[in-house]
Ligand code: ADP
């Protein structure tokens with residue numbers, strides 16, 4: 001693929017004709033760099049110091065240096081693989097350059113007698129010191145006065161291109177001040193946005209690199225402050241917009257005589273008493289539903305804490321008031337599980353439910369759509385099929401999203417846009433088993449009300465978690481025999497290797513075969529991501545019915561699957577899973593009265609020991625079963641940027657600031673945001689647009 005031409009015309013400014021996007025523009029799009037300001041805010045990952053030449057004799061092994069030297073020898077060698085081996089000498093010492101994947105042009109540059117400028121890491125080699133994969137060009141030309149930025153990029157978009165495109169973005173972008181004087185006076189960072197960007201793209205070599213790396217430099221402070229301000233402004237604005245919207249108030253109806261509301265009937269029918277925590281969050285939700293402003297509430301509760309029944313009661317409230325309710329789950333298996341459970345509770349009370357998924361037959365679908373449009377179906381359950389354009393509700397007043405972080409932001413927005421005929425918004429209840437630590441929720445989600453179920457239903461026995469080396473697999477199989485002998489069931493989860501579904505599959509199939517052989521007389525089931533939905537359902541049904549004793553699966557044991565008789569969870573290559581994923585998986589057991597266990601099998605691969613973060617994750621799993629504690633540790637191990645970015649929003653929200661350490665800047669932004677919206681509305685809009693551009697909508701989802 002030829003590198004895109006590095007002409008300044010082909011940068012974001014020329015994107016106005018979308019039909020004629022160049023190759024480079026498409027690649028810039030991938031990086032989210034559409035506007036000049038996006039380019040300007042595309043900051044380097046690190047820098048290379050090309051401002052000086054080091055004498056080879058002065059350079060230490062392991063140091064990355066730039067040298068200027070003459071080529072004294074050049075040959076193509078085939079050991080250990082085809083490569084260009086070139087000896088250079090700068091008068092103080094010589095070293096060997098090893099270039100793998102070279103072209104004739106490279107050979108020409110590195111021909112004997114040529115003077116070249118080379119940059120790379122110097123290593124002690126077998127014969128002489130060497131540089132593997134150095135960058136090089138003919139010597140000559142001025143040395144740059146500032147550090148050379150290295151930008152985040154995608155395949156096919158060379159650094160050389162970004163190094164031209166970014167400065168021209170900085171030059172063209174509107175970088176005028178948006179922070180009002182009241183805010184500036186409290187910012188100790190003296191750099192303006194323009195100065196900060198100029199500096200961070202091209203710092204002078206005398207800068208303390210540590211201050212750039214840990215982002216404590218005033219230029220970084222300024223950028224982080226602005227980013228946090230944009231985030232607070234958009235959240236606050238979203239909150240204000242929402243409070244101006246109207247939603248149908250869902251007050252309990254006045255019943256006559258001995259008649260009961262659905263809500264009361266449902267409570268009567270439950271085979272258990274609600275926990276205090278369930279009652280408390282139920283009250284939060286009830287109070288919201290009775291208002292004429294749309295609810296925007298996140299219900300968080302650990303796996304197994306009983307969120308479904310809370311959702312069902314909210315749905316009953318909605319239907320009691322004569323409105324429709326929709327429940328959306330991220331996968332078909334999970335949606336179906338909800339559907340079954342809710343049907344079991346609601347249909348005996350005379351409620352019609354409708355089921356919508358992508359895989360259903362056309363006729364079935366038409367019937368469901370008709371029930372929804374006529375309003376006969378009071379409750380609609382399904383996957384994202386629920387939000388498709390064709391789905392027309394008669395009077396939707398409440399939407400419930402399970403495992404909200406697994407939906408794309410666009411999908412969440414689409415669901416909210418299913419307004420009522422008279423332009424009212426439905427109430428929105430989002431549920432998640434991946435809790436946001438409280439401090440983060442408070443400071444970050446200014447636009448979200450949060451309720452937490454912080455208590456598990458009574459009678460659950462703790463899950464014993466063991467971390468065991470893969471070399472002791474036989475013992476684990478022995479343990480499985482024990483469980484099966486007691487009539488229990490077992491999950492065996494195989495690793496997730498995101499790059500390769502094919503590898504996942506081989507892994508699961510092999511484990512399935514070996515377990516089948518090791519456990520004669522037991523039905524071992526296999527569930528993997530490539531199976532057709534119908535087949536997955538059939539396997540799940542057999543496991544549900546207790547016919548399958550051991551279920552081997554890739555990651556398709558969906559969050560939310562509920563088989564109380566399963567008492568052992570084995571997770572193979574546990575070191576490859578994220579902490580919250582492990583916690584979710586472990587939550588599949590310990591749902592009945594029997595003592596349950598979770599075995600985390602780890603493999604060190606070819607190395608002698610596990611990596612540090614993998615070890616920290618497994619340790620956390622063994623030490624605690626509390627979802628909030630796990631979320632806290634996860635935050636500690638990974639940092640909040642990634643925590644919030646990947647999981648809660650579907651898109652990284654904060655690129656520069658770190659909520660855990662930039663608390664002062666966050667406090668500044670929180671204080672300034674309301675004042676700015678009130679007194680400097682135009683500046684606020686410009687600031688939001690500059691920082692969030694088209695993404696501002698997403699933040700409000
Ligand atoms: P999650 O919060 O993970 O979605 P579920 O709603 O699936 O949890 O509930 C887990 C299990 O606990 C279900 O079998 C449910 O019927 C049961 N359950 C829920 N609330 C209670 C309660 N108050 N007492 C006893 N069992 C309960």
Ligand code: MG
Nearest residue numbers: 307308402560
């Ligand atoms: Mg659930």
